[in-house]
Amino acid sequence: MHNLETLGWKNEFNVDQENVARILTVQKNSFRASDGELDYQAHLSGRFLNESTSPLDFPAVGDWVEVQKLSEERKAVIKRVLPRASQFVRQAAGERTDPQIVAANIDIAFIVNSLNHDLNVRRIERYILLAYDSGAMPIVLLTKKDQASEDEIEEAISSVKEVAIGVPILAISSLTGDGIEELMNHLTTGKTGALLGSSGVGKSTLINAIVGYEVQETKGIREDDSKGRHTTTHREMFMLPNGAMLIDTPGMREIQLWDGESAMETTFQDVEVLEKECRFSDCAHKTEPGCRIQEALGTGELSEERYASYLKLQREIAFEKRKQNQKAKLEEKSKWKKISKQQKDSYKYRAR
The missing domain is CATH 3.40.50.300 (P-loop containing nucleotide triphosphate hydrolases)
Known part of the structure; x- marks a missing residue:
């Protein structure tokens, strides 16, 4: 019996534990994984590569993966990534x-x-x-x-x-x-x-x-x-x-946001509380009477830098969302063009 618990396994998945490992190292397309007893050099199966559509589909350090082990060679084939807790x-x-x-x-x-x-x-x-x-x-x-x-x-x-x-x-x-x-x-x-x-x-x-x-x-x-x-x-x-x-992890010179919308309220709970205390629910926090944001900025309760950062991150998240949506539309269009071409080619072949 493999000791997955030593790697933090909580047995939350309906999967044979004999075929489970955790990713310890990622270097480009090479992975090192462990089942709690042995380490394996692992690579992705052909089916995995064919079915993956996003970088988020690929294994990362800390992932639990279902593998096919070649124990004598200390190698493994990664078949799928199990659902992530975080x-x-x-x-x-x-x-x-x-x-x-x-x-x-x-x-x-x-x-x-x-x-x-x-x-x-x-x-x-x-x-x-x-x-x-x-x-x-x-x-x-x-x-x-x-x-x-x-x-x-x-x-x-x-x-x-x-x-x-x-x-x-x-x-x-x-x-x-x-x-x-x-x-x-x-x-x-x-x-x-x-x-x-x-x-x-x-x-x-x-x-x-x-x-x-x-x-x-x-x-x-x-x-x-x-x-x-x-x-x-x-x-x-x-x-x-x-x-x-x-x-x-390697040092990150850039820490650009991918998402973060759902975490804004927790990260900036001080600003969000002040916004809720404004007299008007649609307050733009500029010249409106009873604006708690402007009051807090005036008294120093909220720093100019903190509020500027809040607005900047909101704009950045919105910008990233627009870029991601545009990319998704282009990819969808490209996918259907490819399918249409394949169907036309198939029809021509049958018509011969």
Whole structure:
């Protein structure tokens, strides 16, 4: 009997557990999967490739997959991806309108920023929105605590609190171990977490500190601007000594939204509450009498930056929706043109 429980399996699917594995690593078209006892080099079946229509159909790190095992060769063929409990999705980098799954079936999205001058509350806000949208619980980790003074730490936490309403914020040091125990109180046995953030914020160093030995290569940061140097090149899931799982991800220079509409209310609950307190339900929050948004902006209860970010993210989500709808229409048109051509060719062939 394979010990899938050690990988976080909750037995929620009507599938033979002998044919189930979890994706540990994704590198282009190559996958490494585990059934809790053995690791397998896995590839996608021909049928899987033929039937897939979206990048969201393909396996991501953390996915449960149904496989056909070739145990003696330690290889497996991936037949399908089992339904996901959560998926952290962003708009793929570049010009194309495509989603990219960063990690799947994660319980906690650890949003990692370092306590140096790379601290960016707007980026944290964006990650929180995507974390809520994914179905995972966000936790903000402020790393390199050993390199900051008490005043700097307090100031950073205060800044992050303004955008991370109700979200735990932990200041930690991977070198001294300060704060690691509190982190592990959240990441308990059977749970899966993912480290998300820019290059050089200390994700790989943190993995090494928790595992207890070096499993990820690390590089320093440039002293002149505290910017990180790219180290992790692929997504990988690690088993932790306490029986939890932690996914390391490459640093994301861009964190473009794919969706996020459903998570706006949770991420910006302070703004949404104020909007509901306006005198008029159709208030445009400009010059109307009894506008709570304008009142809060005037008193400093709501910062100009926070409200500007709220409006910007709303516009960005609407823009992405329009792009996705346009792409879907073009793909549908192309599909029917192809079907029509095939039918015409088939008719000509029969008419000969």
